[in-house]
Amino acid sequence: METFLPPAAAWPAAPAKPALTPLTAAQQLLLPLGVVLFDWLFWAEKTGVNLLLYSVFVVGCQLAVLPRHAPARRAGLFWLAVAGSLFGGLMAAVYGSGAAALASGASLLLVVGYANQPHLRLLAFALLTAAGSAAQAGAAVPRAWPGRGVRGGQVRRGWYYGRLLLGPLAVLGLFHGLFAVANPRYAALSGRALAAVGTWLARLWPDWSVGHVLFLGLGYWLAAGALVAVPVYYFADREARLGEFVRRQRDRVASFGVRRPDFRRRNFQTLDLRQEWLMAVAALGLVNALLLAVNAIDINWLWFGFEPAPGFDLAQFVHEGTYVLIFSILLAMGIVLWFFRRNLNFYGPGLPWLRAGATAWVLQNAVLAVSVGLRNYYYIQHRGLAYKRLGVCFFLLLTLFGLGTMLLKIWQRRSVYFLVRCNALAAYAVLLVLAAGNWEVWMARYNLQARFHTVDVGFLLDMPGRVLPELQAARAVLNRVPQLTGSTSYGAPVVISAADAQSRLDAAVAAWRQRQRTYADWQGWNYADWQAAQALR
Known part of the structure; x- marks a missing residue:
């Protein structure tokens, strides 16, 4: 079939770019x-x-x-x-x-x-x-x-x-x-030339x-x-095109097959929606049964009286298991979003069963999140705090909040827009909470308890200078810890002696004091550094 375009003179003119308002x-x-x-x-x-x-x-x-x-x-x-x-x-x-x-x-x-x-x-x-x-x-x-x-x-x-x-x-x-x-001689000569140009320009403008x-x-x-x-x-x-609730799409019903002829369209679409419902119920039933077994094992193993056996690799147990389980929870959220994206929210005959299976799936993932939190807690209890462990704690809080909003989506036909909006506000609130904490000092204070058998001195010395008073106050603890670890110039962990740890601490304190003496500007002043300087004085 041919298509005839109107003449160019009849086309609507492009909207003119608005003129800029002069500056006030x-x-x-x-x-x-x-x-x-x-x-x-x-x-x-x-x-x-x-x-x-x-x-x-x-x-x-x-x-x-x-x-x-x-x-x-x-x-x-x-x-x-x-x-x-x-x-x-x-x-x-x-x-x-x-x-x-x-x-x-x-x-x-x-x-x-x-x-x-x-x-x-x-x-x-x-x-x-x-x-x-x-x-x-x-x-x-x-x-x-x-x-x-x-x-x-x-x-x-x-x-x-x-x-x-x-x-x-x-x-x-x-x-x-x-x-x-490629050419060291060219690099040296060009470096001298650029340095000369920089010196000449520095005379024009010192900074x-x-x-x-x-x-x-x-x-x-x-x-x-x-x-x-x-x-x-x-x-x-x-x-403006997004809404808080899922809308029923009467003309675009989800289908996993090809489009049927128009004369039997309504019957085939109902059949397709039932097929999608059967697939959703079967998938949720199977994964619920599988996750029930995993949660039963974790509850029996982790929730009550867990104590790592001698030689148990707690780091591997936490690192690999935590990341895999977090990915599993995110994937579970994606599955719920997929099944509740369209008209299954309005499929009256099977909606109660679908909602029950999805609710059980979300609640079981909440139990799984608690198990991940317990893994993280056991690592903190035996190895101390670190940035990643702290990050996992806040991420799990956001995950539990996200699972709660997922329940609202299931039972109130909420949209993905609602989920993104609410969870973004929760993430912003967590960011403000992180800004309000003196986390490095609290981590150092926790990790320097005498009950720990291993202390990562290199990690503590890499923290900001406001942590140094805590290390100074814990010198006696460093002498009693059975194993101290540091880091080489390449960042690789290495076991160090108590004397080496003390000398590294002395060097860090001296370097920080020197920086504080030479830094005379007020723009970068903050209370924590001032308090640390007073404590080290």
Whole structure:
């Protein structure tokens, strides 16, 4: 059959790109201030009070540029992100930890995302909206600056010639790297030449470096993203199509066979839905029986009076078993999502049996998660705490929460959108909890108990400096521990003596004191480091 297209004059015109609103006086003032503040607070600095000050600056900028009646001011998630960013910055000023920095950075992105599209409910879509807006804001600022903008044609022309220059430079850099690796003499001569150029440039600007220039560019882009809102509707449009509940699809019933003729369509679709129900019930019945056997073994073996036998490889038992069982739980969630994705939620004759089997499957996976937690607990009890063990604890909490929301999906016909939204909020809450803890000090304090027969000194010395007072206070414990382990320069574990452990501790304390004496700036100050310095003094 032929298809006739209308003439080009009859086609609908493409929507014109909206004109950029000129920058306000507040934006013109705050944008260069944000670049200077970012460079002053973070260049060659540690994490500390600087992150709190920058969080206050970004939040203040958002509240300053938002109109008084903007929808974002009435959005609960926007204010949750504001509170999270300030809380993460405060915890960075207290502990200076990476978790606090991550919580503050993620919260600031959420603030920008919800200020851009306040009706969003998915945290992931808010983060992507903020990233998309910030990526466009840096290029939009020159065109939106009053009296200083450049025309679109000039921008395209500049980008065209810029690509002509960047392409050959990229090829030059690639071959320079290859020749420097292959020819040591060329590497030495080119290194001298680059050092001479760097020395000449350093005379022009004492703090100049390629890294510093890129750092200033990052500060400009972040300030532009925080101050200039470029509307990003893509993710808001996608979320608008999603609902909290599964909808019955009368015209698209799930089928595992080919499409039947139209004159018997209804009967065959009912038959196909019954076949899918039979497959779901059979699969859930079989895996429930298998998991019941596994849970019975674990309950009998792990839950009551478990004590590892002499020579029992507890590390292999925990590491391999934990990861496999976690993957099993995630796979179980995927199976439930698959069977309850469409019209099986409305299959009246067999829905009670299907819900009963899926509920038993979810509850049995919750029992399996408890067994994984017990494996992790036994490892912590006999070997001590570590980052992965702590991560497994919080992951299992999120898993139990996810299994609870899975029950809501089964019994209330909730959608995947509901699951992602609720579990993302739970993950964000866990991130804030991680930011609020002095986990390294607590881990060191736990691992230095006299009841442990093995202490990983290398792991403790690799922790931040705020852990050193705990190690200093436990010197006598280190002398009594039967086995101490460290790490070589390649990271391989090795057994060390008590004297070697003491000398490593002395060297670490001396190096940390030296760094504290030479570090005179206040931007990276945090309470935990100050408290450690007072204790070591």
